[in-house]
Ligand SMILES: NCc1[nH]cc(CCC(=O)O)c1CC(=O)O
């Protein structure tokens with residue numbers, strides 16, 4: 115046998131030398147949940163290890179993560195039911211929970227990079243991402259609300275906005291609006307290929323944001339489709355996106371690869387709540403090694419072509435890396 119592939123696996127030194135894929139905490143974005151009040155951290159039952167934080171507590175959490183090398187955070191608000199309405203008015207309240215939180219974090223921890231969420235669902239009494247009329251989710255009519263939301267966030271100090279409803283024309287509309295208002299340096303991460311997935315369940319528990327009727331299949335993509343992702347990516351690229359995202363991640367590695375091969379923008383992947391919960395549940399049952407499963411899952415997303423990973427494992431992964439030296 116002239117060819118013995120095992121020779122390149124013979125020791126940890128050789129294995130490390132030939133290793134093709136590496137992942138650093140600086141490539142991770144940590145999604146975090148903000149709730150009203152003070153001095154509270156509430157664990158989300160379907161997401162073991164993940165909490166809703168009041169702003170004071172969130173500052174500590176962000177600080178800890180930054181020391182571990184995780185420096186970008188995707189913020190999501192849990193809005194009390196009384197503040198929800200069909201127009202998501204609370205989303206651009208400059209004195210509301212979310213906008214105040216952005217301002218406070220940027221004030222206290224200016225080096226933290228904040229990605230803010232531009233979508234109606236956390237604030238909508240319908241639990242949908244867009245304006246609802248006669249049971250229909252409206253596309254264009256929602257833009258004005260998203261615009262107000264994005265500007266409020268930019269004014270509060272957002273570094274990256276993430277229009278997560280992923281409907282049509284979001285990127286171009288928001289890019290123009292931000293530019294007109296002087297926010298040329300606020301980046302946009304497009305939720306380019308976001309699928310109508312069953313794996314968002316725990317996230318909707320965290321925000322209590324499940325749709326009150328129907329599902330999201332008229333706006334999110336059909337899990338059966340991949341070529342459509344190229345159309346979505348073309349549009350987001352042309353409209354000025356800075357990053358193209360695929361969501362979920364682990365079940366959509368082929369889509370990550372497809373976009374990475376066809377576009378020169380950095381590709382991000384959202385390792386979603388249900389993907390997190392699956393690994394946590396199995397490891398809590400002693401059915402697999404949670405740390406190893408986490409590291410392998412994240413590495414596979416990177417190997418597929420994602421440069422950036424949004425993951426609830428961000429802090430735990432960074433801790434593991436630090437412990438391993
Ligand atoms: N704007 C919707 C939104 N923003 C983030 C997530 C899911 C994230 C996750 O599951 O981790 C979703 C999905 C949805 O409810 O349709």
Ligand SMILES: [Mg+2]
Pocket residue numbers: 280281282283306346349350
């Ligand atoms: Mg699109």
